Amino acid sequence: MKKRRVINEIIQLLYPDDIKCIVCGREIHPNRYGLCSECKLDINVNYCIRCGRHKVGMGDHCDECSQTPVYFDEARSAVNYDTVAKDVVHRLKYGGARYLVKPITQFMLDVLLLSDWSVDCVTFVPMHKKRERKRGYNQAKLIAFELCDHIDAPCYALLEKSAETVNQAKLDRTERLENLNGAFKATGDMPERILLVDDVMTTGATLNECARTLKKAGAKTVYALTFASVPERPLLDTPQTDIALFRR
Ligand SMILES: [Zn+2]
Ligand SMILES: [Zn+2]
Numbered sequence: 267m268k269k270r271r272v273i274n275e276i277i278q279l280l281y282p283d284d285i286k287c288i289v290c291g292r293e294i295h296p297n298r299y300g301l302c303s304e305c306k307l308d309i310n311v312n313y314c315i316r317c318g319r320h321k322v323g324m325g326d327h328c329d330e331c332s333q334t335p336v337y338f339d340e341a342r343s344a345v346n347y348d349t350v351a352k353d354v355v356h357r358l359k360y361g362g363a364r365y366l367v368k369p370i371t372q373f374m375l376d377v378l379l380l381s382d383w384s385v386d387c388v389t390f391v392p393m394h395k396k397r398e399r400k401r402g403y404n405q406a407k408l409i410a411f412e413l414c415d416h417i418d419a420p421c422y423a424l425l426e427k428s429a430e431t432v433n434q435a436k437l438d439r440t441e442r443l444e445n446l447n448g449a450f451k452a453t454g455d456m457p458e459r460i461l462l463v464d465d466v467m468t469t470g471a472t473l474n475e476c477a478r479t480l481k482k483a484g485a486k487t488v489y490a491l492t493f494a495s496v497p498e499r500p501l502l503d504t505p506q507t508d509i510a511l512f513r514r
Contacts, residue, residue, distance in 0.1 A: 317470045317490075318342040320497035328498045330469050334439070338462065338470075338477035338488045342381065343495035344373035347466055351494040355465055358405050367405070370465070370493045371412040378417065378461075383489045386457035388414050389424040391464040391476055392450065396430065409493070410463040424460065424483075425476055426451045435468055446475040452483030459487040467495040 287294050287302035294302045303324055306312060314321045314328035318341050321328035345351045354370065357363040390410035398404050407423070414421040428451045434442050462476055467490070477488040 314498075316340065317467065317495070319467065319470070319495045320346060322498050330439075330471075330498070334443070334471075334474070336470075337474050337481055338490045340381075340383070341467060341470060341473060341490035341492070341495075342377050343467055343492045344377050345494050347468075347494040347496045351466075355494060358465065359401075362402070364403065364408060367408045367412050371409055371416070374409070374413060374463075374491055374493055375416055377491060378413075381489075383459075383461065385419055385459045385461040385487075385489065387424075387459075388417075388419050388421045388461045388463060389480075390421075391462065391472060392423070392425045392427045394427040394430045406464045409465060413463060413491075419461070422454065422457070424452060424454060424456065425479060426453055434471060439469070439471075442469065442471040443475075446471060450476055450479040452479050456480065456484035458485065460485050460489070462488055462490045464490070464492045465494070467492040469496070 285293060285296055287305055288300040289305040290302060292302050299306055312321055312324075313319060314331050315326045316331040316336055317328060317338075319328055319330075323329070325332065347355070354366055358366045358370070388410050390404065390406040392398075392407075393401070393404040410421050427449060429449045431445050431449050434445065437445055460480055462473060462480070464473060467473055470490075473490040473492070477485075477490065480488050
């Protein structure tokens with residue numbers, strides 16, 4: 267095996283395959299993907315290293331994470347919030363389809379297994395008591411408990427939603443932050459390393475405020491895991507129908 271590696275390295279030196287994009291052939295700065303920036307965008311490996319959402323720009327972070335202070339250490343999602351995921355989440359939230367918690371959690375477990383996160387416990391984004399009573403359950407809580415059936419960590423309710431807030435999707439960045447300011451309260455003893463769970467990440471503002479609250483109460487590390495995340499898209503390329511769906 268060692269011999270083959272040496273031979274491969276010599277071949278690499280003589281015929282480097284990392285100075286032209288492996289797809290379009292244009293000359294590039296050597297990078298470990300072997301792709302130019304445009305081709306890399308096209309196959310969708312362009313995600314924000316902080317929040318994990320698919321992003322548009324070429325920097326390490328999406329717009330949201332580069333313009334707002336981020337309190338969670340890392341966030342990742344299993345899938346993009348597109349047609350299929352929208353349907354699944356909608357049925358879970360508004361159609362009483364609690365059986366969807368199991369398959370959704372399987373997707374999230376895959377992400378967790380690939381991560382290098384180690385956590386002391388799992389918690390979830392809480393709903394206001396009144397809304398939870400009306401729906402009959404909090405889907406994030408169901409997912410968190412299901413997740414804990416598969417990993418070696420307990421599930422604790424560490425947050426309470428103390429104020430009723432308007433739907434985040436209808437607000438701009440500043441309004442979102444104001445809307446959430448002080449909306450959550452930490453309860454109980456705070457473990458050091460926490461995995462925060464929710465169904466969908468839209469801009470990350472809710473997860474961010476939850477992480478801020480947990481850290482203020484003594485948590486050292488907060489990772490966030492969601493089933494789906496809304497990709498960052500250039501505003502002009504976003505079809506109107508999509509916007510309507512996000513704002514439902
Ligand atoms: Zn290319
Ligand atoms: Zn981000």
